[in-house]
Amino acid sequence: MPESRRLPRAPAFWSVAVLLVLMLAASGVPSPLYRVYQEEFGFGPGVLTTIFGIYAFALLASLLVVGGLSDHVGRRPVLIAALLLEAVAMVLFLAADGVGWLLAARIVQGLATGALTSTLGAALLDLQHRDRPMGAVINSASPGLGLSIGAVGAGLLVQSVAAPDTWVFAVLTVVFVLAAVGALLLPESSPRLPGAVASLRPRVHVPAAHRPAFVGALPLLLACWAVGGLYASLGPSLVAEVFDIDNHLVGGLLILALNGTGILGSLALRTAAPERAMLVGALVFTAGGLGTLAALTTTSAPLLFGAAVVTGFGFGAAFLGAVATITAGVAPGHRAGLLAAVFVVGYLAFSIPAIAAGIAAGHAGLTRTTEVYGVAVVVLALVAVAGLLRARRRAGSLAAGRAAVERDDRPVSAQLPG
Numbered sequence: 001m002p003e004s005r006r007l008p009r010a011p012a013f014w015s016v017a018v019l020l021v022l023m024l025a026a027s028g029v030p031s032p033l034y035r036v037y038q039e040e041f042g043f044g045p046g047v048l049t050t051i052f053g054i055y056a057f058a059l060l061a062s063l064l065v066v067g068g069l070s071d072h073v074g075r076r077p078v079l080i081a082a083l084l085l086e087a088v089a090m091v092l093f094l095a096a097d098g099v100g101w102l103l104a105a106r107i108v109q110g111l112a113t114g115a116l117t118s119t120l121g122a123a124l125l126d127l128q129h130r131d132r133p134m135g136a137v138i139n140s141a142s143p144g145l146g147l148s149i150g151a152v153g154a155g156l157l158v159q160s161v162a163a164p165d166t167w168v169f170a171v172l173t174v175v176f177v178l179a180a181v182g183a184l185l186l187p188e189s190s191p192r193l194p195g196a197v198a199s200l201r202p203r204v205h206v207p208a209a210h211r212p213a214f215v216g217a218l219p220l221l222l223a224c225w226a227v228g229g230l231y232a233s234l235g236p237s238l239v240a241e242v243f244d245i246d247n248h249l250v251g252g253l254l255i256l257a258l259n260g261t262g263i264l265g266s267l268a269l270r271t272a273a274p275e276r277a278m279l280v281g282a283l284v285f286t287a288g289g290l291g292t293l294a295a296l297t298t299t300s301a302p303l304l305f306g307a308a309v310v311t312g313f314g315f316g317a318a319f320l321g322a323v324a325t326i327t328a329g330v331a332p333g334h335r336a337g338l339l340a341a342v343f344v345v346g347y348l349a350f351s352i353p354a355i356a357a358g359i360a361a362g363h364a365g366l367t368r369t370t371e372v373y374g375v376a377v378v379v380l381a382l383v384a385v386a387g388l389l390r391a392r393r394r395a396g397s398l399a400a401g402r403a404a405v406e407r408d409d410r411p412v413s414a415q416l417p418g
Contacts, residue, residue, distance in 0.1 A: 005185075006185055006186060006187040006188075007185050007186060007187060009127055009129075009187070010129070012127050012186050012187055012189075013124065013127040013128060013129075013134075015182070015185075015186065016120055016123045016124055016127060016186065017124060017138050017142065019079070019083075019116075019120055019179060019183070020116075020120040020121070020124070020138070020139075020142045020146070021142050021145050021146040021149070022146070022175065022176075022179065023086065023112075023113060023116045023117075023120070023146065024142055024143055024145070024146025024147055024150070025146040025147070025149040025150035025153070026086060026090070026109070026113075026150060026172055026176075027055075027109065027113055027146070027147065027150065028146060028147035028148070028149070028150025028151045028154075028232065028255065028259075029150040029151070029153070029154045029168055029169075029172070030052075030055075030093075030106070030154070031147075031150070031151045031154070031232050031233070031235070031236065031251075031252070031255055032151055032154040032155040032158055032236055032248050032249075032251055032252040032255075033154055033158065033164065033165055034048050034051070034052070034233070034236065034237075035236050035237060035240065035248065035251070036158060036164070036165070036248070037051075037096075037102060041098055041099055041102075043099060044362055045234065045237060045358045045359075045361045045362055045366070046358050046359045046361075046362050047099060048233065048234075048237070048358060049233050049234065049354050049355045049357065049358025049359070050103075050355060050358070051099070051102050051103060051106055052106075052229075052232065052233040052351070052354060052355070052358075053233075053351040053352070053354060053355035053358075054103055054106050054107055054110070055106035055107070055109060055110040055113075055351075056110065056229070056347045056348075056350050056351030057110065057351060058106065058107040058108075058109075058110025058111050058114070059110035059111070059113050059114040059117070059347050060110075060114065060344055060347050060348060060351075061110075061111070061114070061202075062110065062111045062112070062113070062114025062115050063114040063117065063118060063340045063343055063344050063347070064202040064203065064204065064340075064344060065200055065201075065202050066078065066114070066115050066200065067114065067115075067117075067118040067336060067337060067339075067340025067341075067343075067344070068118070068205065068334075068336050068337030068340055069115075069119075069196065069200065069336075070118070070119040070122060070123075070190060070336045071122070071190060071334065071335070071336045071337055072192060072194070072195055072196035073192060073196050074188045074190060074192055075119055075122065075123045075126070075186070075188060075189055075190050075336075076183060076184070076186055076188050078115055078119045079116065079119055079120070079123075079180075079183045079186070080180050080183045080184065081115070082112045082113075082115035082116045082119065083112070083116070083176050083177075083179045083180035083183060084176070084177070084180045085108060085111060085112035085115070086109065086112040086113070086116070086172075086176040087172075087173050087176035087177045087180070088108055088112075089105050089106075089108040089109035089112060090169045090170075090172045090173040090176060091169075091173055092104050092105035092108055093105045093165065093169040094165075094166065094169045094170060094173070096165070114343075117339070117340075117343050118336045118337075118339045118340040118343065119336060121135075121139045121335075121336070121339040121343075122190065122335040122336035122339055123186075123189055123190075124138055124139060125139075125327065125330075125332075125335050125339075126189035126190055126332060126335070127187075127189050136320060136323045136324040136327060137266055137267070137270045137320060139323050139339070140262075140266045140316060140319045140320035140322075140323050140324075141262065141263045141266035141267065141316060141320070143228075143259065143262065143319075144258075144259035144260060144261070144262030144263045144266070144312065144315070144316055145259070145260070145263050147228075147232065147255060147259040148255065148256040148259045148260040148263075151232075151252040151255035151256060151259070152249075152252045152253065152255070152256050153168070153252075154168055154252060155248050155249040155250075155251060155252025155253070156249060156252070158248040158249070158252075159247070159248055159249045190332060190335075190336075191332060204340070204341045204344050205334075205337045205338075205341060206338060206341050207330065207331075207334055207338065209329070210326055210327070210328075210330060210338060213325045213326045213328070214326050214341070214342075216325075216387060216388070216391060217278065217321075217322035217325060217326055217384075218345065219380050219381070219383045219384040219387065220278060220281070220282055220285075220318050220322055220380075220381065220384035221319075221322055221342070221345050221346055221349065222345065222349040222380055223285065223349075223377045223378075223380035223381045223384065224285065224314075224315045224318055224319055224346075224349075225345075225346040225347070225348075225349035225350045226349045226350070226353045226354075226373075226376075226377055226380070227258070227285075227289070227311060227315065227377055228258070228259070228315070228350055229349065229350035229351060229353060229354035230353070230354055230357060230370070230373055231254065231255055231258050231259075231308070232255060232350075232354070233354040233357075233358065234354065234357060234358065234361070234366065234370070235251060235254045235255055235258075236248065236251025236252070236254070236255075237251075237366065238254075238366060238370060239251045239254055239301070239304075241366050242296070242299065242366055242367050242370070243299060243301045243304065245301060253305075254304070254305065254308055257305050257308035257309050257312060258308045258309075258311060258312040258315070259312060260312065261308075261309045261310075261312035261313045261316065262312045262313070262315045262316030262319070263316060264312075264313055264316060265281060265284070265312065265313040265314060265315060265316025265317035265318075265320070266316040266317065266319070266320040267316075268313075268316075268317065269281065269316075269317040269320055269321065270320065272321075274320075274321045274322075274324035274325040274328070275321065275325065275388065275391070275392065276321070277317050277318070277320050277321030277324070278317075278318050278321030278322055278325065278384075278388055279321075279385065279388045279389070279392070280314075280317055280318075280321075281313075281314045281315070281316070281317030281318025281319070281320070281321055282314065282318050282381050282384045282385045282388065283314070283385060284310060284311075284313055284314030284317065285310075285311055285314025285315055285318055285381050286314070286378055286381040286382060286385065287310055287314070288307050288308070288309075288310035288311025288312070288313070288314055289307075289311060289374055289377050289378040289381060290307075290378060291303060291306060291307030291310055291311070292304065292307040292308070292311065292370075292374050293371060293374045293375065293378070294307070295307050296367055296370055296371050296374070297371075318384075322342075323339075323342065326338065326342060327339065327342075353373065353376075357369050357370070357373050360372075
């Protein structure tokens with residue numbers, strides 16, 4: 001198709017944003033269905049979190065191998081291939097009649113989602129308006145929006161129709177095929193760098209100029225995504241077993257309480273300096289984590305939902321600040337690779353602690369496991385706060401030192417009173 005017939009820049013930007021939310025919604029759909037599958041196929045929390053975690057491992061493998069591929073072959077070819085692979089995953093879910101099929105479906109979905117995460121995120125940075133950059137905001141807000149739509153939509157279907165998995169995965173199969181066709185209309189937004197084959201070597205590449213920001217944001221990324229993994233995998237089980245609410249929709253609403261308010265956090269701090277957004281987000285996130293611990297102690301469901309709202313707001317603000325800080329000034333040909341590195345860290349934190357929690361819950365119980373998990377996450381967030389405050393003080397001292405030097409360098413006549 002000639003480039004003259006592609007979508008203009010602004011419609012292409014918002015089309016990519018919709019595709020990102022769609023992909024993330026599909027990744028959130030299985031969460032309310034886990035308990036349905038658990039009852040139907042007869043497996044425990046350890047197997048449940050393994051099904052959840054294997055998706056994240058497949059996603060990580062995809063990020064490591066093809067996360068930067070679109071920097072070399074272009075965004076559009078990677079998008080089309082990954083969207084068709086998502087459609088294949090939906091078909092596997094439709095055919096699932098046991099744990100093996102669920103594992104296969106989640107692996108394929110993880111591979112597709114990994115390719116889409118870095119490519120769509122990079123395309124947003126490519127296509128954003130230079131005077132009104134919205135790429136970082138959408139990259140940070142879309143996980144909350146997408147996961148919320150997927151979880152709540154699936155939860156509603158579980159409560160209202162006889163075969164919710166058939167309905168949701170049949171619709172998503174058609175949607176992803178149509179999305180792949182629609183991606184043909186997108187303009188190519190990235191210069192093609194040489195080295196496509198070499199880029200397939202599994203690696204995490206953070207350009208030297210961006211490493212200090214990446215390391216500084218690391219504890220916060222780990223804390224935020226670890227909480228997201230816990231809620232997505234064991235949140236509905238926590239509502240049912242610990243708070244005695246046997247309603248699949250309520251489990252989906254807990255995920256909405258966390259992820260939906262993440263959008264508000266991103267939007268509320270979108271005009272703030274990235275470092276300030278990270279600091280505010282980390283403090284609010286810490287308060288939410290402490291509220292979750294209090295809810296577990298008192299077995300108060302309203303407190304649990306309130307704490308999830310606060311935690312989610314902090315997550316959104318912190319992740320916005322982290323993405324904006326890490327990607328500030330990144331060259332076009334390195335955007336997908338750098339975003340892949342951010343999401344590798346995120347999905348490691350999203351998966352490994354959740355799998356460990358699922359195994360531990362079978363021995364220590366869900367309440368005790370969640371309490372220990374919550375304490376660890378709060379400690380990580382406090383480490384991030386301490387690091388951000390230290391960096392702020394250091395920046396202030398450097399600024400004061402530069403001002404003093406500039407003052408001393410003025411001509412003597414300029415320093416005399418009068």
